Amino acid sequence: MAACALNQRLLCFSNSYSRTATKPCSPWLPCSKTIVFSIPRNKGRLSLTSWTSQSSSEANTQTAESCVSLGLSLFSKGRVKDALVKFETALDLDPTPREAQAALYNKACCHAYLREGKKAADCLRIALAEYNLKFGTILNDPDLASFRALPEFKELQEEVSTSQLSFTYEAYLITFSGLRFVHSAQVVLNSTTSCGQIVKINMYTAYQYDLNLNFIKIIPPFFIQHELSLKARLGGEDIGYGFRRDLKLISEVQAPFRGVRRFFYVAFSAAAGISLLFTIPRLFRAIKGGGDAPDLWETAGNAAINLGGIIILVALFLWDNKKEEEQLAQITRDETLSRLPLRLSTNRVVELVQLRDTVRPVILAGEKEIVSLAMQKAERFRTELLRRGVLLVPVIWGESKVPDVEKKGFGARQKAAASLPSIGEDFEKRTQSVIAKSKLKAEIRFRAKVVSPAEWERWIRDQQKSEGVTPGEDVYIILRLDGRVRRSGKGMPDWPQIVNELPPMEAFLSKLER
Structure with a gap:
């Protein structure tokens, strides 16, 4: 009966965790367009009873899948160390590559929660190298913010950048005059290779593939006359091109008429150029003179108007491009800021993006004495600032040089379940729930501590360089509810002015700011 009940539970488990309606998959395996591995939020999805005297016979039927499933259930209940044991057991049960990937990833999450950065990095390193874990999974998982703030993550990122990327690109084969040109030292081509097939390549040599004779010949790279469409990939995720594309989309939303303006710049410049081409011969005829020669001043005026129009339109086009680059740089800084980690009063580590629509962070950067004095002055207006959603984020210059000493002792951590990260669910979906929002608001207090101070200082x-301020000066930065910079200034803020400037959270202006 116990075995039958377990089989029924496992069957129910596998059916209840499909991530998409079109492509069902396991609860702990990545799906298409899914970033992280999910952990069951509903405790009723998986009901596991305690082991009875028949546990020895059931243990013999354990599989890697069941161990991973049970580990996820234990993790969701705050039993991180027990979940860690289950994930390690799953790795010893001859798992499939996908099961091993899931076990290693969730094992790394357990180590990250226990602040064992080296062990977490080792698990992720194996999953990346041997089981095709996408590095974007680690980058985009908001619940791994505490791990990304550790130096072990920086080392892992550098290793992936130099070894796994290793000048590896993907390119579509281009057919030109019966030849295919690719930059490659490790290209697999055969008689079945067709145009458009994707192959792994690097930058050092070039191969010429003849479609008729089916042979490969090395040619110098400088003979390549055609630029391939290359996409640098890091761990299977688009990093360069994809990020730039996202920045472009955000820029178009903030400046929707830039494309229209550019179209008219190009169109009017082309019209003025064509008119100038017809005007130049008339100008020569007017200069030479004659009976049928056009009026000199009129022709010269037309040429000057056309030439001046071209110059002005080109200048406007270049100015618009410069403004776009500045806007992209600002958006890049905003997105970088959104990924910086904070430690709340409950010891939970979150990224700044997770606090959007909830608080208005006020960053105080400067020397320790000045920042401490500003914090003391803010205490006088604590009630009014809290009504306006202000969250103070002090950043002390040079604090990153002081090593953090972790407190150690006996006994378990207090409130482990309260600060337990929820691995595998998109934060924006969680914040749509009123319960999740209320829990997060309960954890937010008047002040938060920065994690990885070096990243904050950088x-x-x-930001100071972009605003023309000498780097290292004492500054304050007030953010909007949507995460963008509201305003900034030198020194420390005037708290009465901020109270008068910021609307309360329940006000209509605050709703527009979200």
Whole structure:
């Protein structure tokens, strides 16, 4: 009966965790267009009873899938160490590649929660190298913010950039005059290779593939006359091109008429250029003179108007391009800021993007004495600032050089379940739930502590350079509810002015700001 009940539960488990309606998959395996592995939020989905005297016979029938499933259930209940044991057991039960990938990833999540950065990095390193884990999964998982703030993550990122990327690109084969040109030292081509097939390539050599004779010949790279459409990939995820594309989309939303303006710049410049081409011969005839020669001043005026129009339109086009680059740089800084981690009063580590629509962070950057004095002055207006959703984020210059000493002792961590990260669910979907929002708001207090101060200092210094402020000066930065910079200034903020400037969270202006 116990075995039958277990089989029924496992069957129910596998059916209840399809991530998409079109392509069902396991609960702990990545799906298409899914970033992270999910953990069951509903405790009723998987009901596991305690082991009885028949546990020895059931243990013999354990599989890697059941161990991963049970580990996820234990993790969701706050039993991280027990879940870690299950994931390790799954790795010893001859798992399939997908099961091993899931076990290693969730094992790394357990280590990250237990602040064991080295062990988490080792698990992720194996999953990336041997089981095709996408690095974008680690980059985009908001619940791995605590791990991304550790130096072990920086080392892992550098390793992936130099070894796994290793100048590896993907390119579509281009057919031109019966030849295919590719930059490659490791290209697999055969008689069945067709145009459009994707192959792994790098930058050092070039191969010429003859469609008729089916042979490969090395040719120098400088003979390549055609630029291929290349996409640098890091761990299977688009990093360069995809990020740039996203920035372009955000830029178009913020400046929707830039494309229209550019179209008219090009169209009017072309019209003025064509008119100038017809005007130049008339101008020569007017200069030479004669009975049928056109009026000199009229022709010269037309040529000057056309030439001046071209110059002005080209200048406007270049100015618009410069403004777009500045806007993209600002959006890049905003997106970088959104990924910086914070530690809330409940010891939970979140990224700044997770606090959007919930608080207005006020970043205070400067020397320790000045920032401490500003924090003391803010305490006088604590009630009014809380009504306006203000969250103070102090950043002390040089704090990143001081090593963090982790407190160690006996006994379990207090409130482990309260600060437990929810692995595998998109944060924007979770915040749509009133319960999830209320829990997050309950954890937010008047002040948050920065995690990875070096990253915060680097972003603030970049922001100072963009605003024309000497890097290293004492500054404050007030953010909007949507995460963008509201305003900034030198020194520390005037708290009464901020109270008068910011509307309360329940006000209509705050709703428009979201």
